[in-house]
Amino acid sequence: MKALNTNAIRAIYRFEMARTLRTLTQSIVSPVLSTSLYFVVFGAAIGGRIPEVDGIAYGSFIVPGLIMLSLLTQSVANASFGIYFPRFTGTIYEVLSAPVSYLEIVIAYVGAAASKSLILGAIILATAGLFVPLHIDHPLWMLLFLVLTAVTFSLLGFIVGIWADGFEKLNLVPMLIITPLTFLGGSFYSIDMLPPFWQTVTLFNPVVYLVSGFRWSFYGIADVSPALSLGMTLLFLFACIGIVAWIFKTGYRLKP
Amino acid sequence: MxxxxxxxxxxxxxxxxxxxxxxxxxxxxxxxxxxxxxxxxxxxxxxxxxxxxxxxxxxxxxxxxxxxxxxxxxxxxxxxxxxxxxxxxxxxxxxxxxxxxxxxxxxxxxxxxxxxxxxxxxxxxxxxxxxxxxxxxxxxxxxxxxxxxxxxxxxxxxxxxxxxxxxxxxxxxxxxxxxxxxxxxxxxxxxxxxxxxxxxxxxxxxxxxxxxxxxxxxxxxxxxxHKLGKKQLTVYLNEALASIPAALADDALELSADGYTLSYTYDAEQEAEGRRQQRGIGDLLNELNKAGIGYRDVNTKQSSLEEIFVSLVNR
Incomplete structure (x- = not known):
């Protein structure tokens, strides 16, 4: 097997990161602003009237969930747009005719999308520190959950970008699936606060495991065990890898 | 190569x-x-x-x-x-x-x-x-x-x-x-x-x-x-002919309706396939002279690749 075409990976990665810089307002400023608004509304205005959750002030409690909310939506949006736009304009011909393996294409596009999400996550974390007191009990676990989630949802975004045949479908998944699942996945509450029936229903929401594991890395409190959170995240990661492998094997929506 | x-x-x-x-x-x-x-x-x-x-x-x-x-x-x-x-x-x-x-x-x-x-x-x-x-x-x-x-x-x-x-x-x-x-x-x-x-x-x-x-x-x-090219020789006559003289008769030779123009088509493909032995242009002009048919002008036209292409895809 030949070595990786690192020049190609670098070229695609740089191209995608340059796009982020060109669209700085949309890529970074807008999510940071909206997250700050959540802190102002839920943390300061309403949060002050909500008692502590598991011994954590409400404003601090929602920080991991808010970072996850941005991470998930932005990973999907970045990666889906990154691969859909060249399909839409037709410039994908160049990538498909280049001596680039499928693995290299995925590393470059998904790597760039995940990098952007991680940068965004770090900025939101820093922004949160301005509003509420923060502490991170398990920084390495936090980083692991952050990276795994960014990569997994960038892969999901890549799949969406291949599947979509119009801009409407491109927005469909982040708007109609990711955002509701994140809101209902314990971003703003502990699932203990739900009636028993809805606690059971919530366990079918994969985002619950991501938010729970991520929150545990901050405060050592979790709705489900951290090992289960990690297991579910990895399961979702491998499912996405499987679908991407199938896409390239069959040429689905890429090669007639 | x-x-x-x-x-x-x-x-x-x-x-x-x-x-x-x-x-x-x-x-x-x-x-x-x-x-x-x-x-x-x-x-x-x-x-x-x-x-x-x-x-x-x-x-x-x-x-x-x-x-x-x-x-x-x-x-x-x-x-x-x-x-x-x-x-x-x-x-x-x-x-x-x-x-x-x-x-x-x-x-x-x-x-x-x-x-x-x-x-x-x-x-x-x-x-x-x-x-x-x-x-x-x-x-x-x-x-x-x-x-x-x-x-x-x-x-x-x-x-x-x-x-x-x-x-x-x-x-x-x-x-x-x-x-x-x-x-x-x-x-x-x-x-x-x-x-x-x-x-x-x-x-x-x-x-x-x-x-x-x-x-x-x-x-x-x-x-x-060369193979598919057709050349056409057009001879503008001094006087109208009622018909092509027997000595010149050939499938490739045509007389216009007014009798003033003779057209001769040289088809390289037909000759290559041995379907027809063709005259050279010089031969034809010599034969016209011998028959006493006077002409005032001649014009030759060679088929372009476009004509060759159209004839190929329409076969």
Missing amino acids: TLMLSVSNLSKVYAGKKGDFQALKDINLEIRRGEIFALLGPNGAGKTTLIGIICGLINASSGKITVDGHDNVADYRAARELIGLVPQELTTDAFETVFSAVSFSRGLFGKPRNPAYIEQVLRSLSLWDKRNSKIMTLSGGMKRRLLIAKALSHEPRMLFLDEPTAGVDVELRRDMWNLVRKLRDDGVTVLLTTHYIEEAEEMADRIGVISKGEIILVEDKATLM
């Missing part, structure tokens, strides 16, 4: 809701190293599908392709490194600068950065002054040249030009022809598809004709012109 590209028994079937469509039928084609090969064919003949399969954009249904001996599927990296593709559509990014877009293409094909080479390519295509311009600000002709620059950015040994001069003005077309000739002189093999017969006639060493997914002819251009 060694081969640069070999296509064997290549077929492509598109599955559709209304039934399958066979876009390519058992194509066999060999392109020699260093030649300019023009692939002619009407719309929908399969030209772009063929190029798409060779370059890795479309999966073949069956068959085998090698580029300089490298299988384009099993050894796709080695095969694709040798290929540059200029697509038919003006598919470019909008917000990138010219220089970064061409540098991107070079990196994509695995080559290390080489600003000096990119400069050379951009200068050869008169794009150097536009190197810092966003692609969206370029004219159509400049975008076409940019696509060529991107295709040349990784120093390919074989260039595919899919209708490169469609919608391009005469001056730019001439510039492109000169560029392609220079590439050929540098040892690059060129396969171009075109609607413009003039382009094939001007540029190609060999010509292939594709129609309804089948290669119906591959020939040296000169041989093709």
